[in-house]
Amino acid sequence: xxxxxxxxxxxxxxxxxxxxxxEVTGALGHLxxxxxxxxxxxxxAHQEAYERMLAEHPGRAAVAHHHFRRGWLADFLTLxxxxxxxSFEDELALIEGLGDKExxxxxxxxTPTELPRILTRPGVxxxxxxxxxxxxxxxxxxxWPRRERILRADIVARTSRLASHGWAGVLRDLGRDREWLAGxxxxxxxxxxxxxxxDADARLTFxxxxxxxxxxxxxxxxxxxxxYPVTGALAPVxxxxxxxxxxxxPNRARLxxxxxxxxxxxxxxxxxxxxxxxxGNHLKxxxxxxxxxxxxxxxxxxxxxxxxxxxxxxxxx
Numbered sequence: 001x002x003x004x005x006x007x008x009x010x011x012x013x014x015x016x017x018x019x020x021x022x023e024v025t026g027a028l029g030h031l032x033x034x035x036x037x038x039x040x041x042x043x044x045a046h047q048e049a050y051e052r053m054l055a056e057h058p059g060r061a062a063v064a065h066h067h068f069r070r071g072w073l074a075d076f077l078t079l080x081x082x083x084x085x086x087s088f089e090d091e092l093a094l095i096e097g098l099g100d101k102e103x104x105x106x107x108x109x110x111t112p113t114e115l116p117r118i119l120t121r122p123g124v125x126x127x128x129x130x131x132x133x134x135x136x137x138x139x140x141x142x143x144w145p146r147r148e149r150i151l152r153a154d155i156v157a158r159t160s161r162l163a164s165h166g167w168a169g170v171l172r173d174l175g176r177d178r179e180w181l182a183g184x185x186x187x188x189x190x191x192x193x194x195x196x197x198x199d200a201d202a203r204l205t206f207x208x209x210x211x212x213x214x215x216x217x218x219x220x221x222x223x224x225x226x227x228y229p230v231t232g233a234l235a236p237v238x239x240x241x242x243x244x245x246x247x248x249x250p251n252r253a254r255l256x257x258x259x260x261x262x263x264x265x266x267x268x269x270x271x272x273x274x275x276x277x278x279x280g281n282h283l284k285x286x287x288x289x290x291x292x293x294x295x296x297x298x299x300x301x302x303x304x305x306x307x308x309x310x311x312x313x314x315x316x317x
Contacts, residue, residue: 003185004224005197006204011167011184014204016155017084020140021091022227023147024132025077026211027139032064039211046139053134059127060134062119066111074110076103076128078217080205080225088136092129100124116309146293147210149304153262153295154208154230161298174206174228178214188216198224252282256309259292262302 003311006014030043031050054061067074076095083090095103104124108115119127140147158170168180179187185195198204198221205225218224252275258268265283269276283303286292291309 001091002189002191002193003181003187003195005195006184006186007198007200008184009200009204010198010204014082014167014206016158016206016208017081017086018151018155019081019086019091019178019207019209019225019227020088020136021077021079021086021095021132022145022207022209023140023144023211024088024121024135025073025215025245026209026213028067028131028134029211029213031135031139032068035313044140049138049143050135055310056145057127057130059118059123060131062116063107063124063127063131066107066113066119069110069112072073072110073215074103075106075217078215078225078227079183080203080219080223082223088141092136096125096129096130098125103128145310146306149262149306150210150230150293150295151208153293153302153304156262156302157295157298158206164298174214174226178226178228188226249285251278252285255279256286256305256312259303259305259309262304264300264302266300268303 027042027046027264030039031047040062054064067077076098079091090191098106100122104115104119107119114122135218149259162170177187177190181187198257202221203223207225207227208230210230212229214226214228216224216226251272254272255274256269258271261269265279268274268283269279272279274282283292283294285302286309287294291306291312292303293306294303296302
């Protein structure tokens with residue numbers, strides 16, 4: 001599967017979307033000590049509890065230890081959703097619906113060794129679902145609002161770039177070994193596999209992930225997805241008490257309430273009627289306080305609320 005041949009009709013209807021399960025897949029990669037790495041703080045926070053859970057549940061441990069070989073994830077971890085903006089429960093139901101036989105077959109493809117006896121008996125689906133549910137509940141769910149804002153900000157940045165740069169410009173940084181080639185071919189990896197031509201009515205989705213990792217998924221012949229790492233410099237989340245002390249100011253509160261979705265300084269000035277310089281100064285205070293994050297989109301910088309900012313808004317209302 002070195003390249004996908006993408007008909008114009010498929011590209012015209014391609015869309016961006018987010019996937020809670022993709023964040024769980026990244027978490028599994030980090031805690032499983034494979035090449036899906038890049039967040040030492042995440043590993044430090046969750047590795048001990050994860051290993052303790054695996055020690056207590058041999059079936060889950062067997063799935064975790066056989067879901068990956070170099071360059072290949074088990075297919076059930078990369079299923080494109082059958083609906084827009086799926087919940088974690090929606091995506092988990094797709095995996096559960098595969099059943100023991102299919103999940104076992106996919107694990108055999110994704111491991112260089114023989115499956116252990118526990119995975120050759122009934123219960124493989126239950127072990128898989130339990131493992132993914134634990135990862136979601138213990139490592140992702142509480143952080144999901146923050147992650148979702150970052151992922152959606154990436155989508156806003158890319159779609160705003162589409163009109164001026166076209167698909168080649170929007171998708172030029174899909175991750176390692178991903179690139180648009182001449183014509184209508186999208187390189188997926190560097191392996192010498194035959195080109196796969198997508199049907200004219202296939203659905204192609206581009207999914208940002210909050211990890212330093214990228215992969216693809218498909219359910220032939222209709223659903224295909226490219227998972228790519230979020231790009232752009234994110235402002236560090238500050239925790240300085242002086243920043244929070246300076247927050248109590250009506251215009252800052254107003255700007256914070258405007259950031260339900262990513263917005264630029266110019267857009268905020270237009271909506272609030274505040275001078276653009278004043279908006280920039282207020283945003284700096286919100287940024288220093290850890291209430292917003294930012295990323296660059298072309299010539300603009302987009303801001304959006306963090307989970308801390310959401311909590312402050314909720315408390316204030």
